[in-house]
Amino acid sequence: MNIVDNSLSQKEFTRRIIDSLPVSLYVVDRELNIILWNSGRAIGEFGKREEDVLGRNISEIIEGNTLAVVKKEFLDVINSGKPISYERESPEPNRKERKIFRVTRTPIFGENNYVIAIISIGEDITERRMLEQKLIDNDKLAGIGQLAAGVAHEINNPMAAISGCAEALIERFKDDAYRTIPDYEDIRRYLKIIEDEIYRCKRITENLLTFARKGGKDIGRQKVNVIIDDILNLLIYQQSFQSIRVMKEYDSKLPDVLANEGDLRQVFLIVTLNAMDAMENGGELRIRTYQMDDEVKIEFKDTGCGIPPEYINRIFDPFFTTKQPGKGTGLGLSIAYGIITQLNGKIDVESKEGIGTKFAISLPAAM
Numbered sequence: 579m580n581i582v583d584n585s586l587s588q589k590e591f592t593r594r595i596i597d598s599l600p601v602s603l604y605v606v607d608r609e610l611n612i613i614l615w616n617s618g619r620a621i622g623e624f625g626k627r628e629e630d631v632l633g634r635n636i637s638e639i640i641e642g643n644t645l646a647v648v649k650k651e652f653l654d655v656i657n658s659g660k661p662i663s664y665e666r667e668s669p670e671p672n673r674k675e676r677k678i679f680r681v682t683r684t685p686i687f688g689e690n691n692y693v694i695a696i697i698s699i700g701e702d703i704t705e706r707r708m709l710e711q712k713l714i715d716n717d718k719l720a721g722i723g724q725l726a727a728g729v730a731h732e733i734n735n736p737m738a739a740i741s742g743c744a745e746a747l748i749e750r751f752k753d754d755a756y757r758t759i760p761d762y763e764d765i766r767r768y769l770k771i772i773e774d775e776i777y778r779c780k781r782i783t784e785n786l787l788t789f790a791r792k793g794g795k796d797i798g799r800q801k802v803n804v805i806i807d808d809i810l811n812l813l814i815y816q817q818s819f820q821s822i823r824v825m826k827e828y829d830s831k832l833p834d835v836l837a838n839e840g841d842l843r844q845v846f847l848i849v850t851l852n853a854m855d856a857m858e859n860g861g862e863l864r865i866r867t868y869q870m871d872d873e874v875k876i877e878f879k880d881t882g883c884g885i886p887p888e889y890i891n892r893i894f895d896p897f898f899t900t901k902q903p904g905k906g907t908g909l910g911l912s913i914a915y916g917i918i919t920q921l922n923g924k925i926d927v928e929s930k931e932g933i934g935t936k937f938a939i940s941l942p943a944a945m
């Protein structure tokens with residue numbers, strides 16, 4: 579009240595409200611002449627100033643194919659008295675990034691429900707859509723993990739049957755009576771290969787299952803070295819991990835830490851996968867664990883691409899990623915950060931572009 583009474587007229591104040599709205603907004607009368615144009619409409623590449631458009635008909639302002647569409651929309655609102663709302667991608671084909679707008683056209687009524695004007699509001703929702711997409715992608719990832727675990731579980735049973743048969747045959751062929759059959763040595767050799775390869779498959783599915791097992795949220799004493807090894811065992815089968823040399827420097831007397839097992843796995847996996855991504859052409863990942871005072875220290879040091887100084891403060895931000903869409907979600911490190919700080923720990927980063935990156939995690943040692 580005071581603001582209006584003392585320094586601004588009611589009209590001026592209303593105008594400022596309209597200009598301060600975080601949307602682009604204009605109003606047309608029934609003849610589609612522009613009667614209001616807020617400052618949101620004046621900014622941007624295609625923005626026009628209010629003094630240049632006021633009183634003019636939209637057919638002089640809006641160009642090309644869009645005009646017919648917009649005209650029809652306004653007439654629909656005038657005739658039906660109902661607002662319309664839809665999403666539209668920015669029509670300018672030569673723009674670098676596409677933008678998504680939510681457009682709403684709302685009738686203003688005079689006497690007797692007679693539409694006297696229409697407000698058109700355009701809201702840039704590109705960012706919101708992007709965030710939503712990333713959340714969906716992340717859910718998909720979690721879904722894929724569950725699917726993989728399900729498949730691993732299903733494959734375990736037939737695998738057990740096959741390995742049982744292979745073992746039975748191997749036993750039987752130890753009997754001298756079979757020595758005389760043709761290709762005896764080949765058969766034994768092939769059976770041995772079948773047996774070995776099945777064990778390999780079993781190890782893969784077991785690792786996958788341990789990994790995907792939902793352990794609830796209970797907190798317990800965890801052995802960091804063991805958890806890191808679990809993750810490395812899982813990643814060994816990944817193509818992109820083959821070109822990476824892993825050096826382990828574990829403190830065999832490392833104290834336990836108090837945490838949820840799944841959470842810790844996730845943190846170590848996030849950091850390891852990031853290192854893997856950073857070393858697309860191979861390199862070395864050095865994992866070190868040691869105790870310092872009452873703290874357990876865990877370091878992941880890679881010889882990857884490194885992080886440019888201008889990004890280093892942003893890597894823990896949710897959705898910050900330098901990776902291709904579909905490759906990175908930008909959520910990894912923010913999740914890791916959340917988990918570690920909740921455990922009263924710390925996660926720090928040091929990096930040199932072109933040389934490599936070191937993530938240092940410290941957690942309170944369990945008493």
Ligand SMILES: Nc1ncnc2c1ncn2[C@@H]1O[C@H](COP(=O)(O)OP(=O)(O)O)[C@@H](O)[C@H]1O
Binds near residue numbers: 900
């Ligand atoms: N070991 C690393 N080496 C180089 N850059 C890294 C490393 N770890 C993280 N980054 C940078 O931090 C960003 C954010 O990582 P993260 O939150 O895990 O999201 P994402 O991996 O999905 O991009 C990455 O896109 C990358 O630019």
Ligand SMILES: [Mg+2]
Binds near residue numbers: 848851852906910911
């Ligand atoms: Mg990541």
